[in-house]
Amino acid sequence: xxxxIRIVAAVIRDESGRILLVRKRDTVAFMxxxxxxxPDEDDTAALGREILEELGCxxxxxxxxxxxxxxxxxxxxxxxxxxxxLYHAEIESRPAISAEIAEMCxxxxxxxxxxxxxxxxxxxxxxxxxxxxxxx
Numbered sequence: 001x002x003x004x005i006r007i008v009a010a011v012i013r014d015e016s017g018r019i020l021l022v023r024k025r026d027t028v029a030f031m032x033x034x035x036x037x038x039p040d041e042d043d044t045a046a047l048g049r050e051i052l053e054e055l056g057c058x059x060x061x062x063x064x065x066x067x068x069x070x071x072x073x074x075x076x077x078x079x080x081x082x083x084x085x086l087y088h089a090e091i092e093s094r095p096a097i098s099a100e101i102a103e104m105c106x107x108x109x110x111x112x113x114x115x116x117x118x119x120x121x122x123x124x125x126x127x128x129x130x131x132x133x134x135x136x
Contacts, residue, residue: 004083005074008047009034009120010059011067011088011129012095018106019129020095021121022054025102029075031118032125034084043085055095055104063090068128075118084120086128 009032012020021030033054037046043066048059065088074080097104107113109129117126 002080004071004081005036005077007034007036007082007084008043008050009084009086009125010047010051011086011125012051012091013088014106016106018108019125020055021105021107021117022097022101023103024076024100027076027102029116029118029121030103030105030107031075031121032084032086043087047087047089051089051091053099054097054101055091056098057091057093057095060090060092064088070120070124070128072118072120072124075120082120084124086125 011032020033022033023030033051034047035050037043044064047064051057051059067086067088069083069085071081071083074082095104105115109126112126
């Protein structure tokens, strides 16, 4: 059995309370911004780096708030599991897709659109943000 893919992921909300999701190039599922930690990188540094790389914006200093660690089937690696340290984050400028990101969208947590969501987002993050028990 493989070790889980350990990542950090961000819940970024707009003024209407919607959350930001991204879809990486050559993939189909939308998910939270974030990614794997570099060696010797803590969660704060990793999330700051990933958000800058993926969205071209910075995390507002002191805004990261740990929410929960969630586990789910990996969206892009068949047979693997992802373990995500999930944080609420505020960003300091308008996000724009860059690096490996092909698309981004803001979704209503209570009424997500008909798009393909990563298992972590669909079964863990959205229920958590709605105040339900996450299934993962």
